[in-house]
Amino acid sequence: MSALLSNVEGGTRDRIIDAAIALFSEYGFQAISMRDLAKQVGVNAGSLYNHIENKQELLYEILELTLSSLIATTKRSTKRQGTPERKFQAFLQSFSSFRGVDERGLILLYREVVSLDVKRQTDIRDLQQSYLSLLEDILSPMYFKSVPGRLSYISKIVVGFLFGQLQWSSAGLHDKILMAHLIRFVTESASQNS
Structure with missing residues (x-):
């Protein structure tokens, strides 16, 4: 994997984590779906699994x-x-x-x-x-x-x-x-x- 691609993926992962912290703390973990998280990050819901388990x-x-x-x-x-x-x-x-x-x-x-x-x-x-x-x-x-x-x-x-x-x-x-x-x-x- 190229360093550039690694940085892009790291950036998306960081955005996912930041969005999760914001959403989970505001609405609660159970209230947030993967679709909500994807929407907040600005990615397709299915692509989240490329960055998180x-x-x-x-x-x-x-x-x-x-x-x-x-x-x-x-x-x-x-x-x-x-x-x-x-x-x-x-x-x-x-x-x-x-x-x-x-x-x-x-x-x-x-x-x-x-x-x-x-x-x-x-x-x-x-x-x-x-x-x-x-x-x-x-x-x-x-x-x-x-x-x-x-x-x-x-x-x-x-x-x-x-x-x-x-x-x-x-x-x-x-x-x-x-x-x-x-x-x-x-x-x-x-x-x-x-």
């Missing part, structure tokens, strides 16, 4: 890429911090910054994992657990005396809050205020264990 695999690829990118971004930003408190702040800031770049991907990750088949759901759940474990590793020095399971509980609350707030209307909500409340929640929870 099927709609299910397309969603999986979007979710896997989004979550892998979020994990990599978070690891890079938290690695440079010295204290658990600073690492936690960097963890929150990473999510906020990533949301600014790929909010639709995060919304799909929050909302559409259930649309995947069992095998693909399991793969995404494993990645979600990696993200949760990253937070637990950051917070563990703060919760070293805690009741068993408390750290996992606190981490799930924080991650649930971060993803859940994607569904809120952004009117009047400011990241700094939201993050300050999460920092206070985690800090106060940790001090209750001392």
Whole structure:
């Protein structure tokens, strides 16, 4: 295959992925047909299969890429911090910054994992657990005396809050205020264990 043809195909594939993210996040995965996707991209529905295996695999690829990118971004930003408190702040800031770049991907990750088949759901759940474990590793020095399971509980609350707030209307909500409340929640929870 020539480099030119490869670039053209890559461009079409990128357009398909971009269109899928836009349509799936706006209308939901189940509501969008391959015909809808083809129309959005400006190609024949049958030609989509030259670029993607099927709609299910397309969603999986979007979710896997989004979550892998979020994990990599978070690891890079938290690695440079010295204290658990600073690492936690960097963890929150990473999510906020990533949301600014790929909010639709995060919304799909929050909302559409259930649309995947069992095998693909399991793969995404494993990645979600990696993200949760990253937070637990950051917070563990703060919760070293805690009741068993408390750290996992606190981490799930924080991650649930971060993803859940994607569904809120952004009117009047400011990241700094939201993050300050999460920092206070985690800090106060940790001090209750001392």
